[in-house]
Amino acid sequence: MKRRSFIKAGLILAGTGTAASIFTPAGAAERKNVLNGGKIWRAKETPLPTPADPTQRLFFNEREYALVTAIFDRLIPADELSVSASQAGCVVFIDNQLAGDYGKAKWKYNQGPFENGTESQGNQSPYSPAEIYRKGLQELDTHCTRLFNKSFTELSHDMQDAYLEKMESGEFTYPTFNSEVLFGQFLANVQEGFLADPIYGGNRNMVGWRMIGFPGARYDYRDYAPLKGQKLNIEPISIIQLLKA
Amino acid sequence: MNYTRPKADAVIIGLGWAGSLMAEELTRAGLNVVAIERGPWEQTQTNFSPAIAADELRYGVRREILKPPRVETLTFRNDSSQKALPARDWNAFQMGYSVGGAGKHWAANAWRFNPSDFEMATRLRDRYHNMKLADGLIVQDWGVSYAELEPFYDRVEKIAGISGKAGVINGVTQSGGNPFEGSRSSEYPTPPLIRSHWNDKFHQITEKMGFHPFPIPAGTIGAPYTNPLGVNLAPCTYCGYCGFYGCGNWSKSSPNVCVIPALMDRTNFTLLTECTALYIDKAEDGKTVSGVTFRDSDGNTGFQPADIVCLSAYQLDNVRLLLLSKIGKAYDPVTGEGTLGRAYNYQTMSMGYLYYENEHMNPFISTGALSTQIDDFNGDNFDHSGLGFLGGAGIQALSDQGTPLSMTDRLPPGSKMWGSAWKKTFQKSYQNYAKIQGQGTSYSHRDSYLSLDPNYKDENGQPLLRLTFDYNQNDRLMARFIRDRIEDICKVSGATSWETEAFPDKHNSPFRAYDSSHTIGGAVMGLDPATSVLNRYQQHWDAHNLFVLGASSYPNNGGYNPTITLSALTLWTAHAIVNDYLKNPGSLVR
Ligand SMILES: Cc1cc2nc3c(=O)[nH]c(=O)nc-3n(C[C@H](O)[C@H](O)[C@H](O)COP(=O)(O)OP(=O)(O)OC[C@H]3O[C@@H](n4cnc5c(N)ncnc54)[C@H](O)[C@@H]3O)c2cc1C
Ligand code: SF4
Numbered sequence: 001m002k003r004r005s006f007i008k009a010g011l012i013l014a015g016t017g018t019a020a021s022i023f024t025p026a027g028a029a030e031r032k033n034v035l036n037g038g039k040i041w042r043a044k045e046t047p048l049p050t051p052a053d054p055t056q057r058l059f060f061n062e063r064e065y066a067l068v069t070a071i072f073d074r075l076i077p078a079d080e081l082s083v084s085a086s087q088a089g090c091v092v093f094i095d096n097q098l099a100g101d102y103g104k105a106k107w108k109y110n111q112g113p114f115e116n117g118t119e120s121q122g123n124q125s126p127y128s129p130a131e132i133y134r135k136g137l138q139e140l141d142t143h144c145t146r147l148f149n150k151s152f153t154e155l156s157h158d159m160q161d162a163y164l165e166k167m168e169s170g171e172f173t174y175p176t177f178n179s180e181v182l183f184g185q186f187l188a189n190v191q192e193g194f195l196a197d198p199i200y201g202g203n204r205n206m207v208g209w210r211m212i213g214f215p216g217a218r219y220d221y222r223d224y225a226p227l228k229g230q231k232l233n234i235e236p237i238s239i240i241q242l243l244k245a
Numbered sequence: 246m247n248y249t250r251p252k253a254d255a256v257i258i259g260l261g262w263a264g265s266l267m268a269e270e271l272t273r274a275g276l277n278v279v280a281i282e283r284g285p286w287e288q289t290q291t292n293f294s295p296a297i298a299a300d301e302l303r304y305g306v307r308r309e310i311l312k313p314p315r316v317e318t319l320t321f322r323n324d325s326s327q328k329a330l331p332a333r334d335w336n337a338f339q340m341g342y343s344v345g346g347a348g349k350h351w352a353a354n355a356w357r358f359n360p361s362d363f364e365m366a367t368r369l370r371d372r373y374h375n376m377k378l379a380d381g382l383i384v385q386d387w388g389v390s391y392a393e394l395e396p397f398y399d400r401v402e403k404i405a406g407i408s409g410k411a412g413v414i415n416g417v418t419q420s421g422g423n424p425f426e427g428s429r430s431s432e433y434p435t436p437p438l439i440r441s442h443w444n445d446k447f448h449q450i451t452e453k454m455g456f457h458p459f460p461i462p463a464g465t466i467g468a469p470y471t472n473p474l475g476v477n478l479a480p481c482t483y484c485g486y487c488g489f490y491g492c493g494n495w496s497k498s499s500p501n502v503c504v505i506p507a508l509m510d511r512t513n514f515t516l517l518t519e520c521t522a523l524y525i526d527k528a529e530d531g532k533t534v535s536g537v538t539f540r541d542s543d544g545n546t547g548f549q550p551a552d553i554v555c556l557s558a559y560q561l562d563n564v565r566l567l568l569l570s571k572i573g574k575a576y577d578p579v580t581g582e583g584t585l586g587r588a589y590n591y592q593t594m595s596m597g598y599l600y601y602e603n604e605h606m607n608p609f610i611s612t613g614a615l616s617t618q619i620d621d622f623n624g625d626n627f628d629h630s631g632l633g634f635l636g637g638a639g640i641q642a643l644s645d646q647g648t649p650l651s652m653t654d655r656l657p658p659g660s661k662m663w664g665s666a667w668k669k670t671f672q673k674s675y676q677n678y679a680k681i682q683g684q685g686t687s688y689s690h691r692d693s694y695l696s697l698d699p700n701y702k703d704e705n706g707q708p709l710l711r712l713t714f715d716y717n718q719n720d721r722l723m724a725r726f727i728r729d730r731i732e733d734i735c736k737v738s739g740a741t742s743w744e745t746e747a748f749p750d751k752h753n754s755p756f757r758a759y760d761s762s763h764t765i766g767g768a769v770m771g772l773d774p775a776t777s778v779l780n781r782y783q784q785h786w787d788a789h790n791l792f793v794l795g796a797s798s799y800p801n802n803g804g805y806n807p808t809i810t811l812s813a814l815t816l817w818t819a820h821a822i823v824n825d826y827l828k829n830p831g832s833l834v835r
């Protein structure tokens with residue numbers, strides 16, 4: 001091996017040896033992704049969350065909206081503990097989510113070939129959440145109508161619960177989905193809507209957080225940490241309030 | 246090749262804990278250092294301000310600051326007869342994707358390994374006289390001892406401001422700490438945090454049982470503190486938005502907060518962000534490497550020549566980049582030949598889930614690492630004669646997560662998961678749930694290894710890494726033993742109901758819940774080139790100017806999280822480079 005540049009330079013800033021064609025692409029330079037010590041480094045801003053607008057329908061059509069409302073309201077029904085999922089904004093929440101990056105599964109590895117694999121190999125489905133809702137709701141609707149001659153929305157609460165129980169235990173197979181998978185998708189999303197920050201359209205008045213006694217987007221509990229095993233009754237706050245502050 | 250950059254003394258691939266600590270040492274020694282990092286530069290005040298940081302949907306569930314599988318994932322199978330399939334969605338291994346790496350969103354459990362973890366082959370010979378072990382188990386020494394690493398552990402803890410209580414200082418046992426730990430040269434730089442209610446309960450229960458509970462060391466800063474690089478850190482506020490999140494307070498030890506502010510001032514440091522290393526280039530002499538080829542965010546390919554290459558791209562990516570660069574001999578599980586990809590291992594977990602009545606656990610007051618632990622059954626702290634397995638686990642009461650979406654299914658067994666019944670059960674269990682975690686050792690095995698996948702590629706068209714892994718018999722025996730110790734604790738805990746499990750009773754799946762991100766091995770250090778990729782200084786046996794940093798160096802895992810150990814090893818290697826290699830480039834094993 002040749003003598004090393006740092007040896008020649010006696011360990012100080014040896015630097016530029018042979019640079020055949022030094023070329024820094026304009027785009028990269030503009031975006032400041034060559035950072036040099038001793039000069040100012042600026043991080044890109046993280047965009048603030050966009051508040052969901054409850055008056056806008058972004059993804060669902062009327063039929064889907066009604067179906068999701070009926071399903072979500074059985075998963076989280078109104079009772080003495082809280083209002084129902086739809087009253088808490090969970091349908092607005094998922095409508096917004098499905099219209100964005102989440103709906104498109106932008107994070108997912110989506111190159112083929114697609115194969116089912118073993119249980120250990122996890123979810124290999126090629127479908128994005130938006131596709132799961134679009135296809136899944138339609139398949140559920142058809143299946144339910146064939147079974148009862150009625151749409152899911154027209155069933156009694158007891159019948160709806162019984163249907164959902166069978167879905168949950170994987171008893172139905174729709175053309176594209178096993179019912180357990182579809183059920184899992186709905187349950188995960190309704191809980192997200194009920195317990196995520198209200199800025200995303202659900203958890204209206206922080207109803208989900210109040211139900212369990214979670215104080216929300218607070219960032220400092222130093223005064224409370226020594227109060228152990230006590231009920232604390234801390235009023236929750238949302239990112240909406242923090243951004244206004 | 247679209248362009249060649251000016252030559253550097255050293256190039257570093259990946260700027261997590263390992264990369265940034267190496268950059269700090271080498272720039273302080275006067276070297277001209279270029280770091281290549283796939284993601285952007287992020288900092289506390291701009292990217293995790295408290296106004297937006299407390300967002301469970303964004304960070305905890307959608308995991309916005311982690312590496313999306315779309316960019317690069319791995320393929321997985323339990324054994325080599327199966328076809329490996331890609332991890333398409335989020336799974337257990339949550340990799341870093343910006344300056345700071347996974348050290349930005351880690352939970353900050355900040356452990357040293359046990360002295361025995363580094364020399365299990367020697368222990369097996371001397372203490373257990375070649376006890377019969379599972380067929381195919383790989384047990385070998387690391388080639389570096391705890392005593393040699395101690396000064397570097399000490400330095401890392403001071404840079405990171407680790408909070409904790411020492412158990413043994415200069416051989417003398419201290420009250421309140423872990424009596425089983427390797428001897429330390431000083432107390433932790435900042436004091437432990439206030440224990441949670443569950444931590445306190447667990448402390449009382451296990452002390453009564455004759456065990457030795459202590460608050461675990463954590464990178465959640467215990468008091469205002471200035472680290473040796475002159476950076477000011479602030480006390481943790483128990484916000485609970487910790488593991489998976491960036492800290493908005495300058496309170497969680499991370500490369501971004503603890504190290505990079507110092508690098509920003511050094512004119513001999515250059516950082517290329519949003520540049521992905523594609524491979525390391527071999528030099529014509531066949532004994533060294535010449536630099537790193539990378540792709541920048543404009544899609545152009547650049548070459549960064551350097552005299553020294555440090556690979557610190559995370560355990561899995563380290564192995565993958567070595568395979569892609571064709572440096573070293575890939576492991577063949579049939580013949581047992583080749584070392585690269587061999588000795589992959591993991592973390593073997595056992596758990597206890599407990600439910601109480603009227604406890605007001607206030608789980609939202611938490612940190613990523615608010616935990617009380619007993620080490621009575623960890624590593625080689627107890628006599629294994631006749632047990633037929635090596636290793637053990639730290640058993641801990643962990644109050645790490647109280648955000649609601651992470652707890653919707655923490656319900657007693659058999660509970661309904663939806664409807665009014667779920668609401669009632671969840672309301673109650675949210676305040677009464679407690680968790681005991683047995684975080685166990687892992688030993689590597691002939692049948693588990695890393696290789697390049699023949700079918701699936703990443704965004705840049707390069708093959709994905711393929712992981713072939715299942716728990717081995719040693720893992721299973723160890724985890725069941727620990728599960729039974731957890732069960733003993735549950736029985737006297739006063740809980741109304743509980744469940745315990747040993748993860749190795751099922752096939753390993755990176756897609757199940759409650760697992761760890763602690764992937765280990767694949768390019769291990771050691772004393773013999775026939776069974777290791779690196780020598781005891783993490784220097785590549787086949788290319789003396791290539792150093793590989795990270796948990797890829799560990800031939801076995803301790804019953805602890807890996808990061809402080811890989812950070813200490815980085816400083817150990819940096820010390821060897823600065824004090825020896827620069828004067829006399831060549832193999833450091835002389
Ligand atoms: C949720 C979570 C919790 C954890 N909690 C703990 C804990 O409590 N305690 C603990 O000890 N450990 C914990 N860990 C593990 C810990 O985060 C890692 O061990 C540690 O961060 C690894 O450091 P590293 O420097 O080796 O790699 P990383 O931090 O992963 O850094 C590697 C860097 O290399 C970059 N990179 C990768 N490939 C390329 C490429 N081709 N080109 C350029 N750059 C590249 C990455 O973007 C990244 O920034 C946790 C991990 C996760 C995900
Ligand atoms: S718990 Fe502490 S260290 Fe963790 S994010 Fe909150 S303030 Fe930071």
